[in-house]
Amino acid sequence: MLIRRKKGWEIAERDATPESIYRNRRQFLKGIAAGSIGAAATSFPLGRALAQGSDPTADLYPATRNTAYTVDRAITEKSKALTYNNFYEFGSHKFISDAAQAMKIRPWTVKIDGLVENPIEIDFHDLIRKMPLEERVYRFRCVEAWAMTVPWTGFPMKALVDFAKPLSGAKYIEMETASQKDTMPGLKQFWYPWPYTEGLTIKEATNDLAMIATGIYGEPLPKQNGAPLRLVTPWKYGFKNIKSIVRFTFTDKRPVSYWEQLNDSEYGFWANVNPAVPHPRWSQAQERLLTSGDEVPTQLYNGYADYVGDLYKDMKDEKLFM
Ligand SMILES: Nc1nc2c(c(=O)[nH]1)N[C@H]1C(S)=C(S)[C@@H](COP(=O)(O)O)O[C@H]1N2
Numbered sequence: 001m002l003i004r005r006k007k008g009w010e011i012a013e014r015d016a017t018p019e020s021i022y023r024n025r026r027q028f029l030k031g032i033a034a035g036s037i038g039a040a041a042t043s044f045p046l047g048r049a050l051a052q053g054s055d056p057t058a059d060l061y062p063a064t065r066n067t068a069y070t071v072d073r074a075i076t077e078k079s080k081a082l083t084y085n086n087f088y089e090f091g092s093h094k095f096i097s098d099a100a101q102a103m104k105i106r107p108w109t110v111k112i113d114g115l116v117e118n119p120i121e122i123d124f125h126d127l128i129r130k131m132p133l134e135e136r137v138y139r140f141r142c143v144e145a146w147a148m149t150v151p152w153t154g155f156p157m158k159a160l161v162d163f164a165k166p167l168s169g170a171k172y173i174e175m176e177t178a179s180q181k182d183t184m185p186g187l188k189q190f191w192y193p194w195p196y197t198e199g200l201t202i203k204e205a206t207n208d209l210a211m212i213a214t215g216i217y218g219e220p221l222p223k224q225n226g227a228p229l230r231l232v233t234p235w236k237y238g239f240k241n242i243k244s245i246v247r248f249t250f251t252d253k254r255p256v257s258y259w260e261q262l263n264d265s266e267y268g269f270w271a272n273v274n275p276a277v278p279h280p281r282w283s284q285a286q287e288r289l290l291t292s293g294d295e296v297p298t299q300l301y302n303g304y305a306d307y308v309g310d311l312y313k314d315m316k317d318e319k320l321f322m
Pocket residue numbers: 001081084085086087088089141142143177196224225226238239240241242243244
């Protein structure tokens with residue numbers, strides 16, 4: 001992840017990839033120089049694609065807006081939020097929205113397992129109808145220092161935790177993105193630690209702000225934004241907001257996320273937004289708003305300190321802001 005200095009189409013792959021990852025890859029490639037990685041099979045049956053045209057959850061949108069969560073910023077233009085994305089499964093640049101249309105989102109099974117009373121595999125369409133949907137407008141801050149303001153539709157993550165009934169030993173929730181080798185070209189980049197995973201403490205996950213989004217701008221989530229369900233934690237950097245989730249695992253061990261595996265000195269477990277703590281390679285003091293391009297000051301916990309500050313007050317030794 002990198003601040004975008006040039007237009008995306010001008011960036012060579014080596015410039016668009018964090019240096020440390022690039023270096024690891026070089027080493028890795030040297031190691032397997034003569035090895036075969038296997039043929040890249042790409043198949044996308046047309047019948048399946050057409051069958052995905054009608055959305056069986058469309059009747060749930062738009063959901064009622066919860067006005068407790070509006071913000072004092074203009075909402076980002078929908079076309080911008082839907083075409084400037086991070087979703088490495090479809091490419092390590094921002095313009096993956098077309099490529100992401102290949103993802104198969106029906107059927108979609110969500111697995112809830114680990115330290116829970118109710119381990120279950122449930123179809124997304126059954127799950128969403130058990131959950132209380134509402135709309136919330138949140139700020140969203142990528143670690144690369146761009147930001148947007150979008151209306152998410154979804155349910156409090158607490159509702160999912162209550163549904164799962166964690167056992168008393170559970171302290172963390174690990175989440176995992178689908179791996180579809182046939183639709184996600186990024187998975188051929190074998191130097192990344194697929195599948196994409198992320199984690200939260202149960203305290204964070206049951207905080208009022210933590211949300212599982214199923215929609216955006218009053219419609220079901222488009223694939224590029226993480227259909228059919230993704231995490232939204234607006235006080236944390238964007239990479240925590242894992243997309244297209246297939247699994248929630250309750251555990252007593254702190255999960256090591258995808259980005260933490262790649263580079264733990266730059267992308268940690270907590271990743272709370274803080275303008276006073278720079279990324280090792282750039283300042284986090286300001287952020288660039290997606291629609292206007294304006295640079296505005298970044299706020300502690302992305303403006304949500306009143307909601308989440310208390311979660312971290314006794315954690316002085318943790319790297320809370322990275
Ligand atoms: N599975 C998966 N989830 C992901 C990512 C990714 O590459 N793969 N990128 C993250 C990053 S870095 C950001 S900023 C947000 C971007 O979400 P958006 O495209 O909906 O704006 O998704 C996050 N979730």
